[in-house]
Amino acid sequence: xxxxxxxxxxxxxxxxxxxxxxxxxxxxxxxxxxxxxxxxxxxxxxxxxxxxxxxxxxxxxxxxxxxxxxxxxxxxxxxxxxxxxxxxxxxxxxxxxxxxxxxxxxxxxxxxxxxxxxxxxxxxxxxxxxxxxxxxxxxxxxxxxxxxxxxxxxxxxxxxxxxxxxxxxxxxxxxxxxxxxxxxxxxxxxxxxxxxxxxxxxxxxxxxxxxxxxxxxxxxxxxxxxxxxxxxxxxxxxxxxxxxxxxxxx
Amino acid sequence: xxxxxxxxxxxxxxxxxxxxxxxxxxxxxxxxxxxxxxxxxxxxxxxxxxxxxxxxxxxxxxxxxxxxxxxxxxxxxxxxxxxxxxxxxxxxxxxxxxxxxxxxxxxxxxxxxxxxxxxxxxxxxxxxxxxxxxxxxxxxxxxxxxxxxxxxxxxxxxxxxxxxxxxxxxxxxxxxxxxxxxxxxxxxxxxxxxxxxxxxxxxxxxxxxxxxxxxxxxxxxxxxxxxxxxxxxxxxxxxxxxxxxxxxxxxxxxxxxxxxxxxxxxxxxxxxxxxxxxxxxxxxxxxxxxxxxxxxxxxxxxxxxxxxxxxxxxxxxxxxxxxxxxxxxxxxxxxxxxxxxxxxxxxxxxxxxxxxxxxxxxxxxxxxxxxxxxxxxxxxxxxxxxxxxxxxxxxxxxxxx
Numbered sequence: 001x002x003x004x005x006x007x008x009x010x011x012x013x014x015x016x017x018x019x020x021x022x023x024x025x026x027x028x029x030x031x032x033x034x035x036x037x038x039x040x041x042x043x044x045x046x047x048x049x050x051x052x053x054x055x056x057x058x059x060x061x062x063x064x065x066x067x068x069x070x071x072x073x074x075x076x077x078x079x080x081x082x083x084x085x086x087x088x089x090x091x092x093x094x095x096x097x098x099x100x101x102x103x104x105x106x107x108x109x110x111x112x113x114x115x116x117x118x119x120x121x122x123x124x125x126x127x128x129x130x131x132x133x134x135x136x137x138x139x140x141x142x143x144x145x146x147x148x149x150x151x152x153x154x155x156x157x158x159x160x161x162x163x164x165x166x167x168x169x170x171x172x173x174x175x176x177x178x179x180x181x182x183x184x185x186x187x188x189x190x191x192x193x194x195x196x197x198x199x200x201x202x203x204x205x206x207x208x209x210x211x212x213x214x215x216x217x218x219x220x221x222x223x224x225x226x227x228x229x230x231x232x233x234x235x236x237x238x239x240x241x242x243x244x245x246x247x248x249x250x
Numbered sequence: 251x252x253x254x255x256x257x258x259x260x261x262x263x264x265x266x267x268x269x270x271x272x273x274x275x276x277x278x279x280x281x282x283x284x285x286x287x288x289x290x291x292x293x294x295x296x297x298x299x300x301x302x303x304x305x306x307x308x309x310x311x312x313x314x315x316x317x318x319x320x321x322x323x324x325x326x327x328x329x330x331x332x333x334x335x336x337x338x339x340x341x342x343x344x345x346x347x348x349x350x351x352x353x354x355x356x357x358x359x360x361x362x363x364x365x366x367x368x369x370x371x372x373x374x375x376x377x378x379x380x381x382x383x384x385x386x387x388x389x390x391x392x393x394x395x396x397x398x399x400x401x402x403x404x405x406x407x408x409x410x411x412x413x414x415x416x417x418x419x420x421x422x423x424x425x426x427x428x429x430x431x432x433x434x435x436x437x438x439x440x441x442x443x444x445x446x447x448x449x450x451x452x453x454x455x456x457x458x459x460x461x462x463x464x465x466x467x468x469x470x471x472x473x474x475x476x477x478x479x480x481x482x483x484x485x486x487x488x489x490x491x492x493x494x495x496x497x498x499x500x501x502x503x504x505x506x507x508x509x510x511x512x513x514x515x516x517x518x519x520x521x522x523x524x525x526x527x528x529x530x531x532x533x534x535x536x537x538x539x540x541x542x543x544x545x546x547x548x549x550x551x552x553x554x555x556x557x558x559x560x561x562x563x564x565x566x567x568x569x570x571x572x573x574x575x576x577x578x579x580x581x582x583x584x585x586x587x588x589x590x591x592x593x594x595x596x597x598x599x600x601x602x603x604x605x606x607x608x609x610x611x612x613x614x615x616x617x618x619x620x621x622x623x624x625x626x627x628x629x630x631x632x633x634x635x636x637x638x639x640x641x642x643x644x645x646x647x648x649x650x651x
Binding site for chain 2 (some may be wrong): 012
């Protein structure tokens with residue numbers, strides 16, 4: 001279980017408080033959606049969990065299957081099974097997708113005491129996943145995210161998630177910048193991982209439309225650095241009708 | 251009486267006192283430069299090693315295509331079988347390209363040492379004459395589309411300055427990829443003082459590579475004059491890794507409608523100075539011209555980017571840019587860059603730009619968030635920064651074979 005308890009965090013640069021007491025428990029196989037207005041701190045929650053050094057955790061604790069997440073570096077968290085799909089995936093000029101994916105996969109395999117995956121096996125696995133995401137083979141030779149459209153970047157994030165098979169995945173506004181078709185393909189990618197029942201999801205989004213494709217088990221409303229309301233899909237529907245101010249005030 | 255004494259009496263030997271400084275460009279003549287020739291002054295002027303006795307295969311890169319080896323500035327036979335035919339007949343070649351060489355026998359009286367500029371070709375020749383052997387001037391001529399030619403320059407253990415002379419001519423209809431490799435014996439403290447004359451005729455295309463992998467103790471000055479006729483196509487790709495001091499300097503004169511592309515990649519570490527200096531004179535419209543450089547610098551290394559475009563009044567509609575990207579891995583790394591534009595035409599597009607910084611925190615976090623340890627992530631980003639230049643060289647070799 002990914003267990004977040006009374007998490008407070010601030011920007012390291014100016015000590016500005018962003019997270020103000022977040023508590024949330026995500027079990028493997030569960031899908032939790034976090035919705036909230038701009039500036040509420042949703043993306044910060046993702047970054048803090050992933051171990052970004054721009055933030056300082058002031059109080060609270062987070063455990064992942066019993067391990068103290070906050071004591072681990074970002075890379076150790078990832079190898080332990082945490083995955084953050086970036087809202088704005090970063091360009092890596094000079095790093096081609098194939099070697100990047102294989103290096104990441106083998107870093108995780110090394111952590112688990114497994115042999116590195118050879119190129120042939122890796123390519124077969126990657127191509128199979130890419131086909132389901134509607135990605136052509138030539139993606140493998142391109143530099144990571146360089147010259148990618150918004151949709152291509154998000155598909156690459158989903159490809160990484162599928163290959164790394166995390167225990168817990170945080171999807172930070174994965175729906176932003178996607179057209180309807182791309183949204184559906186990305187959502188199907190998430191659903192395929194979800195079907196295995198071993199990954200817990202934290203889906204950060206502004207809009208209900210992604211949740212039409214990925215039906216969450218829980219919906220949380222995030223405002224001013226903490227969760228102010230929790231429930232099921234009815235909350236997402238209410239947000240669509242009444243807006244954040246209406247739901248938060250109710 | 252030895253051969254060397256015949257050629258140059260000891261009393262007139264300029265290197266007897268081992269004082270190269272007297273012959274190097276004066277500091278005043280170098281004030282415009284961003285690197286200093288001080289390391290050259292300290293180069294040893296000892297006798298050149300006998301490279302024939304060395305197992306050259308151990309240091310030659312593995313290459314596909316025709317290979318010509320110049321060791322210590324001479325075309326030398328008997329090194330693992332390379333050059334056998336060429337050394338015997340003084341000519342060689344294959345479909346579309348021919349090459350030949352002859353000893354440059356000019357004597358001291360015919361030479362006018364130029365203390366103001368590098369290369370010190372005359373000075374080098376005097377030194378070589380004193381040592382009892384003239385440098386070979388290799389000429390490569392191409393008038394058809396032809397295969398890749400590698401020229402490997404081997405630096406001996408000691409000797410300074412060692413002349414290394416190569417003339418390249420690509421005639422109308424000629425298309426040549428020529429890649430020069432600079433390698434040296436381990437711990438070489440020698441200084442190679444190389445000069446190039448390059449001519450690309452109308453309709454000719456030359457793709458020219460320079461791969462400098464000298465030992466960290468060696469020195470290189472490579473100075474070339476390039477003449478591009480109207481509609482000529484010349485691209486130069488430079489990769490510098492080794493040598494404690496390496497300056498690659500090009501003077502390029504362009505006719506009208508030329509295509510010019512110069513790319514350099516330098517990895518500079520503690521104790522090294524790498525300098526790429528380029529001056530381009532556009533005498534006619536040049537719609538496609540670029541000079542770009544990438545510098546990866548660490549420790550107390552110094553990397554230099556110096557470029558100048560001179561656009562003559564007749565060179566209207568010229569479109570040329572210069573760009574330099576620098577990745578500094580620590581606080582002691584230094585980059586000196588000086589782009590210059592001197593424009594006498596009023597309808598041109600010329601620009602220059604530079605970026606300098608360390609590794610991106612965003613990129614590092616992205617990689618760490620995928621499970622890569624800090625040192626692996628840093629290594630991947632550093633390698634990626636250099637990859638663009640290296641891949642282009644790889645592509646050149648692939649395309650040409």
